[in-house]
Amino acid sequence: MLQAIRLFFVEHDYLEVETPHLIPAPAPEPHIDAIKAGDFYLHTSPELCMKRLLAAGYPRIFQLTKCFRAGERGNLHLPEFLLLEWYRAGLDYRALMEECEALILSVSRSLGKGEQITYQDTEIDLRSPWERMPVRKAFDRYASLPLKTALEKDCFDQVMVSEIEPNLGVNRPTFLYDYPASLAALARLRRDDQRFAERFEIYMAGLEMANGFSELTDVREQRARFERDRRHRHETGKDVYPMPESFLKSLDHMPEAAGIALGVDRLAMIFTGMPRIDDVVSFTPEEVG
Amino acid sequence: MYNASDLRKGLKIQIEDEPYIVTEFQFSKPGKGQSLYRCKLKNMMTGVTIDRTYRSGDTFRPADLEERRMQFLYGQEDQFCFMDLETFDQTFLSSEQVGDSKNYLIDNLEADILFFGNKAIGITLPNFVDMLVTIAEPWVKGDSVSGDSKPITVETGYVLRAPPFIEAGSKITIDTRTGEYVTRVKE
Numbered sequence: 001m002l003q004a005i006r007l008f009f010v011e012h013d014y015l016e017v018e019t020p021h022l023i024p025a026p027a028p029e030p031h032i033d034a035i036k037a038g039d040f041y042l043h044t045s046p047e048l049c050m051k052r053l054l055a056a057g058y059p060r061i062f063q064l065t066k067c068f069r070a071g072e073r074g075n076l077h078l079p080e081f082l083l084l085e086w087y088r089a090g091l092d093y094r095a096l097m098e099e100c101e102a103l104i105l106s107v108s109r110s111l112g113k114g115e116q117i118t119y120q121d122t123e124i125d126l127r128s129p130w131e132r133m134p135v136r137k138a139f140d141r142y143a144s145l146p147l148k149t150a151l152e153k154d155c156f157d158q159v160m161v162s163e164i165e166p167n168l169g170v171n172r173p174t175f176l177y178d179y180p181a182s183l184a185a186l187a188r189l190r191r192d193d194q195r196f197a198e199r200f201e202i203y204m205a206g207l208e209m210a211n212g213f214s215e216l217t218d219v220r221e222q223r224a225r226f227e228r229d230r231r232h233r234h235e236t237g238k239d240v241y242p243m244p245e246s247f248l249k250s251l252d253h254m255p256e257a258a259g260i261a262l263g264v265d266r267l268a269m270i271f272t273g274m275p276r277i278d279d280v281v282s283f284t285p286e287e288v289g
Numbered sequence: 290m291y292n293a294s295d296l297r298k299g300l301k302i303q304i305e306d307e308p309y310i311v312t313e314f315q316f317s318k319p320g321k322g323q324s325l326y327r328c329k330l331k332n333m334m335t336g337v338t339i340d341r342t343y344r345s346g347d348t349f350r351p352a353d354l355e356e357r358r359m360q361f362l363y364g365q366e367d368q369f370c371f372m373d374l375e376t377f378d379q380t381f382l383s384s385e386q387v388g389d390s391k392n393y394l395i396d397n398l399e400a401d402i403l404f405f406g407n408k409a410i411g412i413t414l415p416n417f418v419d420m421l422v423t424i425a426e427p428w429v430k431g432d433s434v435s436g437d438s439k440p441i442t443v444e445t446g447y448v449l450r451a452p453p454f455i456e457a458g459s460k461i462t463i464d465t466r467t468g469e470y471v472t473r474v475k476e
Contacts, residue, residue, distance in 0.1 A: 074316025
């Protein structure tokens with residue numbers, strides 16, 4: 001599967017890159033916690049470093065790398081997991097969705113799985129176009145309360161997990177898109193409607209597979225969001241990382257681009273039909289000891 | 290105090306002054322959102338199961354539970370009386386709280402009684418209990434219809450299956466977890 005992924009990107013003129021696992025300043029996302037390693041942190045994703053490469057003039061880059069997140073362990077979560085992350089200059093999130101369709105179909109064909117796969121009794125047709133559903137519509141269709149109310153009552157995540165996610169990516173994968181602006185750390189807001197960010201998630205058989213967006217390139221806006229999120233981390237008693245100044249400095253030179261991170265372990269679950277992430281890694285953290 | 294990240298199957302916590310045990314547990318975290326800890330919790334006093342979703346930052350008091358070794362004294366209507374062998378304190382469990390354990394409650398049996406604060410709420414028996422057989426049909430040699438076991442009754446009135454050679458007056462060992470015959474006790 002890893003070879004099939006690499007093959008797709010090489011064929012599409014992407015450069016495979018590597019960036020440091022040890023970084024001084026992870027992005028201050030409100031709900032993603034980095035693991036401390038000496039004076040550094042283990043990266044929670046290669047996002048900031050890869051965007052610096054984008055700013056430095058590499059327009060198509062991809063990376064397959066282990067990432068590390070504190071406190072994440074469950075049927076779909078490992079504290080150490082494999083992420084596929086890629087960026088492409090000149091693309092917006094809608095064009096990126098099309099590339100995702102092409103990637104997954106290409107990997108499936110390379111694996112000899114064809115265009116239609118079955119995961120845990122759910123048939124999934126991988127052919128384009130996949131379902132595209134705005135977040136607001138998903139709340140209207142599947143949830144017991146509208147998006148606006150969920151945000152006001154601070155239960156967006158809860159409703160998403162229990163009422164919406166199980167319905168997504170059945171029969172064909174789903175792009176859930178246009179997230180509320182408050183739920184975007186590094187995504188660009190829609191020009192025609194600033195209440196929403198140009199961010200999407202891919203779902204297959206109810207599993208969240210990837211998170212992508214049109215990249216925010218406005219330095220002032222990005223700094224303000226980092227400050228907001230750092231305040232939030234401080235207020236919730238979490239580790240507040242240093243401001244990622246080198247990243248902010250490079251943002252001025254970053255071209256318009258779209259980027260996405262895809263959970264490779266979960267993709268392996270989909271293609272092998274396994275119900276738990278434990279089933280697709282050589283050793284879990286509990287077994288490795 | 291426990292944090293949400295301490296939640297796991299088997300953890301015992303206190304909710305609204307009642308003890309609960311986590312019977313099912315699922316960690317989830319929707320895209321860039323907060324960690325959610327979805328639990329099924331069983332009330333250890335009433336047996337009622339509830340669903341709850343917790344978030345990071347939530348805290349819980351551990352359930353104030355204690356097990357005490359006690360001796361079974363007598364059963365009377367719906368009440369079963371146990372005595373602490375050190376303090377001689379006596380306590381009662383209802384037949385609902387005792388459940389299937391009543392099949393093995395013979396005089397002087399020692400068992401672990403679970404207390405929530407000062408209130409007895411449950412019982413854990415030893416895994417194996419020796420009991421006297423009170424009724425057993427004689428074994429008819431060559432009877433192939435009943436196979437290799439027959440029903441017998443023990444001193445508490447509990448009926449189970451045992452090998453054909455077990456007779457009234459024998460002592461047998463029973464596994465209290467399965468309710469099955471284990472072996473004959475040699476006198």
